[in-house]
Amino acid sequence: MNWITHLISDFLDLLYPPVCFHCGMRTEPGQFLCKSCQSELAFLEGELCPVCGTPLHLGICDTCAGSQFVFDKAVSIFSFNPVCQSLIHHLKYKDMVGVGRYLGAKAAEYCKERNPFSAIDLVAPIPLHPVRLRHRGFNQAGVIARAFARQMKLSYMPHLVVRARYTQTQTKLNRVQRQKNVSQAFRVKKPHLVQGRTILIMDDVFTTGATANSVAKALLNQGAERVYVLTIARA
Ligand SMILES: [Zn+2]
Ligand SMILES: [Zn+2]
Known part of the structure; x- marks a missing residue:
């Protein structure tokens, strides 16, 4: 930054002091969270399900108990x-x-710290439906996945998987309804690119895993060797 950009940035900080996105306290310039909130954003620890990454209760995974996941591993x-x-x-x-x-x-x-997946060939986001994409203007999973792939020096394909038909919003549905809602909802755009490859799909939140599972099914049906799922949070 040259001195003039510094000056503008200082002036903007004066006008709009940076505040924590969570608690509203002042933060250091360029930080989304204050120190205290940052410390609450710690990587998931404890005994986690080796398949879907859910914290185990007495050695049992409640998420896997009600689902049949086809992806190799979700984290x-x-x-x-x-x-x-x-x-x-x-x-x-x-x-x-x-x-x-x-x-x-x-x-x-x-991933650099814990190395949860073996050799990944391609990174792709879980696609947002075109209607919602038009409304929001961007796919949040895509923003996350692109930044991830760049840092990891992996190939990123934003449109590898597309929505085949409209799925209603998931939030008001129970687990069985969700699984039905998303079955056959995805299509692989260029099947030859996934054959024999290991694909990592990314999303912001893993809830029941139904959406990720449906994307994994589409990829495996087209000959993908392995499908991994990486999400920021576990609901
Ligand atoms: Zn805060
Ligand atoms: Zn599980």
Whole structure:
């Protein structure tokens, strides 16, 4: 930065002092969270399900018990705690694309530290339906996945998987309804690119895993060797 950009940036900080996206306290310039909220954004620890990454209760995974996952492994880097919720909310509903890049970089930091997946060939986001994409203007999963792939030096394909038909919003449905809603909802655009490859699909939040599972099914049906799922948070 040259002195004039410094000056403008200092002036903007004076006019609009940077505040924490979660608690509203003053933050350091360029930070989305204050120190205290940052400390609550710690990588998920404890005994996690080796298949879907859910924290286990007495050695049992409640998420896997009610589902038949076809992906090889799903990992979430954070729990969906209030701080993480605030960040994802700012990304999705306040167009704070920078937050998506920050979360993508965090996912890369997690993978470099813990190495949860073996050799990945391609990174792709879970696609947003065109109607919602037009409304929001960007796919939040894509922002995260692009930043992640860049940091990890992996190939990124934003349109590898597309929505085959409209799926109604998932939030008001139970687990069985969700699975039905998303079955056959995805299509692989260039099947020859996935044959024999290991694909990592990314999203912001893993809830029941139904959406990720449906994308994984589409990829495996087209000959993908392995499908991994990486999400920022686990609801
Ligand atoms: Zn804060
Ligand atoms: Zn599980």
